[in-house]
Amino acid sequence: MSSDAAPVSRFVRRLLSRxxxxxxxxxxxxxxxxxxxxxxxxxxxxxxxxxxxxxxxVADGLAARHDQVGDGARRYxxxxxxxxxxxxxxxxxxxxVSGLLALTATTILRVPHVELRRLVDGYPxxxxxxxxxxxxxxxxRAEWTRNLTRKPARARMAHLICEMGVRMELAALGARHxxxxxxxxxxxxxxxxxxSVHVSRTLQSLRSTGLLRTKSxxxxxxxxxxxxxxxxxxxxxxxxxxxxxxxSQNKLRQRVVRRL
Amino acid sequence: MSSDAAPVSRFVRRLLSRxxxxxxxxxxxxxxxxxxxxxxxxxxxxxxxxxxxxxxxVADGLAARHDQVGDGARRYxxxxxxxxxxxxxxxxxxxxVSGLLALTATTILRVPHVELRRLVDGYPxxxxxxxxxxxxxxxxRAEWTRNLTRKPARARMAHLICEMGVRMELAALGARHxxxxxxxxxxxxxxxxxxSVHVSRTLQSLRSTGLLRTKSxxxxxxxxxxxxxxxxxxxxxxxxxxxxxxxSQNKLRQRVVRRL
DNA sequence: CGGATGATTGAGAAGTCTCAACCGTGGTGG
DNA sequence: CCACCACGGTTGAGACTTCTCAATCATCCG
Numbered sequence: 241m242s243s244d245a246a247p248v249s250r251f252v253r254r255l256l257s258r259x260x261x262x263x264x265x266x267x268x269x270x271x272x273x274x275x276x277x278x279x280x281x282x283x284x285x286x287x288x289x290x291x292x293x294x295x296x297x298v299a300d301g302l303a304a305r306h307d308q309v310g311d312g313a314r315r316y317x318x319x320x321x322x323x324x325x326x327x328x329x330x331x332x333x334x335x336x337v338s339g340l341l342a343l344t345a346t347t348i349l350r351v352p353h354v355e356l357r358r359l360v361d362g363y364p365x366x367x368x369x370x371x372x373x374x375x376x377x378x379x380x381r382a383e384w385t386r387n388l389t390r391k392p393a394r395a396r397m398a399h400l401i402c403e404m405g406v407r408m409e410l411a412a413l414g415a416r417h418x419x420x421x422x423x424x425x426x427x428x429x430x431x432x433x434x435x436s437v438h439v440s441r442t443l444q445s446l447r448s449t450g451l452l453r454t455k456s457x458x459x460x461x462x463x464x465x466x467x468x469x470x471x472x473x474x475x476x477x478x479x480x481x482x483x484x485x486x487x488s489q490n491k492l493r494q495r496v497v498r499r500l
Numbered sequence: 501m502s503s504d505a506a507p508v509s510r511f512v513r514r515l516l517s518r519x520x521x522x523x524x525x526x527x528x529x530x531x532x533x534x535x536x537x538x539x540x541x542x543x544x545x546x547x548x549x550x551x552x553x554x555x556x557x558v559a560d561g562l563a564a565r566h567d568q569v570g571d572g573a574r575r576y577x578x579x580x581x582x583x584x585x586x587x588x589x590x591x592x593x594x595x596x597v598s599g600l601l602a603l604t605a606t607t608i609l610r611v612p613h614v615e616l617r618r619l620v621d622g623y624p625x626x627x628x629x630x631x632x633x634x635x636x637x638x639x640x641r642a643e644w645t646r647n648l649t650r651k652p653a654r655a656r657m658a659h660l661i662c663e664m665g666v667r668m669e670l671a672a673l674g675a676r677h678x679x680x681x682x683x684x685x686x687x688x689x690x691x692x693x694x695x696s697v698h699v700s701r702t703l704q705s706l707r708s709t710g711l712l713r714t715k716s717x718x719x720x721x722x723x724x725x726x727x728x729x730x731x732x733x734x735x736x737x738x739x740x741x742x743x744x745x746x747x748s749q750n751k752l753r754q755r756v757v758r759r760l
Numbered sequence: 761c762g763g764a765t766g767a768t769t770g771a772g773a774a775g776t777c778t779c780a781a782c783c784g785t786g787g788t789g790g
Numbered sequence: 791c792c793a794c795c796a797c798g799g800t801t802g803a804g805a806c807t808t809c810t811c812a813a814t815c816a817t818c819c820g
Contacts, residue, residue, distance in 0.1 A: 307646055315649045317642040329638055332631035337639055337737045371592035374634060378589055379597055381641040382577040386567055388648040389575045389693035392807070424766065433649035438808060440768055476549075477597045650809095652775070684798065698776060700800055 247299030247349050248272050250323035250411060257410055257480045258376060259369035268359055269366065274351035279303075279342035286327065286340040293334065294350040296326040301346025302423060304431070307338050316431040318381060319343075319404065323411045328374050331356055344422040376479040383477040388433050391472075393442045396432045398471030401452065401459060406475050417461040507559030507609050508532050510583035510671060517670055517740045518636060519629035528619055529626065534611035539563075539602035546587070546600040553594065554610040556586040561606025562683060564691070567598050576691040578641060579603075579664065583671045588634050591616055604682040636739040643737040648693050651732075653702045656692045658731030661712065661719060666735050677721040 252269050255261060261269070274294065279285055279301070286292060288307065296303075298320045305318040305326070317338065320326050326340050331353050342348075360367045380403075387399045405416035414420060425443070429436040446452050451467045453460040461467055468474075512529045515521060521529070534554065539545055539561070546552060548567065556563075558580045565578040565586070577598065580586050586600050591613050602608075620627045640663075647659045665676035674680060685703070689696040706712050711727045713720040721727055728734075 305642065307642075313650065315646050317645045329631075329635040332628060333635045333639075333739060337739070338642060368592060371589075374638070375589040375593045378634070378638045378641060379593075381638060381645060382565065382567075382598060385577045385641060385644045385648060386575050388645060389690075390573065426766080430649075435809060436766085437768085437810080440766095441808095444768085479593060479597070686798080695777060696798090697778080697800085700798095701776095704800085 247297055247322065247347070250299075251297055251325060253412070254323040254410065255369045255373060258372045259365070261365050261369060265363045265365045265369075268363055272351055272355055272359070274349040274355075277348050277350060279346045279348060281342060281344050284339050284341040285348055286336055288336055288339040291335045292327070292330050293354075294352045295328055295330055295356060296340060297349040297351055298322050298324050298326060299347040299349050302343045302421075303340055303346055303348070304343050304427070305338050306341055306430070314430050315433070316427070317384065318377070319431065321404070321407050321411045322413060325351070325373065328356075328370055328377075331360075343424075343427050372479065379477045379479055384431075387471075393432065393434050393438055394445055395471050396434070397428070397439070397442050397446060398451070398467045399473050400428070400432060400471075401461065402464075402468050402471055402473035402475075403478070405459070405461060406478060410478075410480060417464050419459055420457055421459050422457040507557055507582065507607070510559075511557055511585060513672070514583040514670065515629045515633060518632045519625070521625050521629060525623045525625045525629075528623055532611055532615055532619070534609040534615075537608050537610060539606045539608060541602060541604050544599050544601040545608055546596055548596055548599040551595045552587070552590050553614075554612045555588055555590055555616060556600060557609040557611055558582050558584050558586060559607040559609050562603045562681075563600055563606055563608070564603050564687070565598050566601055566690070574690045575693070576687070577644065578637070579667075579691065581664070581667050581671050582673060585611070585633065588616075588630055588637075591620075603684075603687050632739065639737045639739055644691075647731075653692065653694050653698055654705055655731050656694070657688070657699070657702050657706060658711070658727045659733050660688070660692060660731075661721065662724075662728050662731055662733035662735075663738070665719070665721060666738060666740075670738075670740060677724050679719055680717055681719050682717040 248270055251272075252261070252266055255269070256266075274297065276299070277285065285296060285303075300322050303320040303324075303326060304316040305320070306314050306316050308314060320340075326348075327336065330336060334353070356370075360370060383403075387396055391399075401421075402416075404421055405414075405419055408414045408419040408421075409416040424436075425439040426436045429439045432439070434442070443454065446467075447454065451461070451463050451470070453462060508530055511532075512521070512526055515529070516526075534557070536559070537545065545556060545563075560582050563580040563584075563586060564576040565580070566574050566576050568574060580600075586608075587596065590596060594613070616630075620630060643663075647656055651659075661681075662676075664681055665674075665679055668674045668679040668681075669676040684696075685699040686696045689699045692699070694702070703714065706727070707714065711721070711723050711730070713722060
């Protein structure tokens with residue numbers, strides 16, 4: 241059981257974007273430890289049906305929740321960026337119904353449920369922060385459902401790219417208009433409910449209308465408001481910087497994280 | 501503030517299908533009270549952006565989580581049957597991002613967060629049961645995402661009808677192959693991401709292939725396994741009767757609810 | 761250089777949409 | 791009691807998006 245402070249501090253920073261945590265709570269979180277595992281692209285680290293005793297924190301790379309369907313096709317129902325705790329829900333329901341896999345080379349930290357449970361039981365602020373995190377994930381899933389409903393491929397793609405931009409920025413992994421998205425078009429296809437051939441054509445269309453550029457695995461959004469309005473993207477469903485966030489002295493408190 | 505035991509007991513019965521609750525916990529839940537409200541079809545009872553101090557228990561009828569999009573079209577991201585607590589997540593995030601509305605004539609019970617909070621703080625079993633309930637709802641949302649992805653309309657419809665059948669049966673409101681689904685085709689369209697015209701054609705196709713019959717607002721599934729396999733429906737995502745359920749003496753304990 | 765992987769292009773097929781008209785039923789008012 | 795209206799469901803025809811399948815191209819890496 242090794243530990244690694246950097247990914248945990250990214251997790252704490254993310255929690256702070258939705259909830260206030262006092263110094264004791266932050267330090268307790270930063271003492272979390274777990275087993276580090278390195279995943280290759282397309283490698284699964286949690287299988288559907290498995291019973292787990294830990295949750296997976298994405299330290300680096302990109303992960304997805306996926307469901308194998310009969311004919312070998314995959315569909316993704318969530319993406320996870322560094323700092324995301326993939327399956328806090330498994331604390332309550334340890335038998336998973338969907339699998340988790342790495343989209344690119346990804347480092348994960350397996351954090352035992354007993355450690356998480358100890359924090360939830362000992363620190364009410366952490367319990368609330370976890371609840372908010374789960375609510376945010378549920379809200380994002382609802383938004384994905386919405387995004388797949390009665391929207392042409394261009395608008396779906398625009399929405400997904402805006403979401404990833406904002407989440408990457410929140411994770412301090414770039415700006416919303418310029419970030420690394422190291423996934424194959426096939427992965428985007430499986431998240432958007434279209435074929436990879438159509439992903440190719442859709443991206444071309446977004447490029448040719450001047451909304452974005454791509455270079456190797458980087459996205460450059462050249463017209464954020466155009467892309468957002470095409471995808472009807474409104475970040476409020478991400479539940480960050482909303483009115484629920486208890487922001488008193490947060491700026492001060494974040495220093496605890498930054499120091500590490 | 502009036503109270504009504506019957507809908508709450510339906511809620512408790514539903515919690516028991518996923519979690520064990522001892523007699524004290526069940527009785528504490530049954531003492532929940534709230535304001536009863538009667539909704540007309542298409543009436544909204546929670547508006548997106550509102551800050552709420554209560555969660556809504558569906559006592560009778562059918563409700564949906566919805567999102568208004570720019571052009572007046574609606575899209576649904578969840579259905580709620582009697583016994584469902586619509587927005588437990590609002591305890592952690594009281595500012596809503598999506599609205600709730602009645603699909604048919606519906607009775608709801610507005611249960612104050614302070615009451616729910618008291619139960620969560622006082623009874624660990626109830627806290628766990630609520631967590632499981634929220635995890636189940638998140639799992640259902642993921643399944644909706646999946647269902648909208650790369651499946652023809654017949655398969656989507658088949659899946660939704662199977663899901664509603666199982667949930668209605670769990671709510672003791674019919675059998676999975678024969679239950680009331682009092683919604684307009686327009687509502688199904690908004691949940692399935694197709695037009696109401698196509699809903700009509702799709703239902704015809706399901707009827708003509710002998711998979712189901714409809715009579716007034718009732719669904720009769722004539723070939724359950726055919727419908728389930730068409731929709732690739734596997735109820736495990738509903739998280740009922742799964743391996744996580746602590747079933748020790750549950751049969752006995754359920755009598756506390758049935759007695760009322 | 762050669763092979764593997766992923767991206768692009770093309771053409772025809774399939775599914776779904778749009779719009780408009782029509783039908784059936786239940787409720788309302790004369 | 792019947793005529794009418796409102797609403798939701800059904801039908802049809804043409805248009806549009808997306809899919810399928812296959813071939814080609816680009817890039818990276820051994």
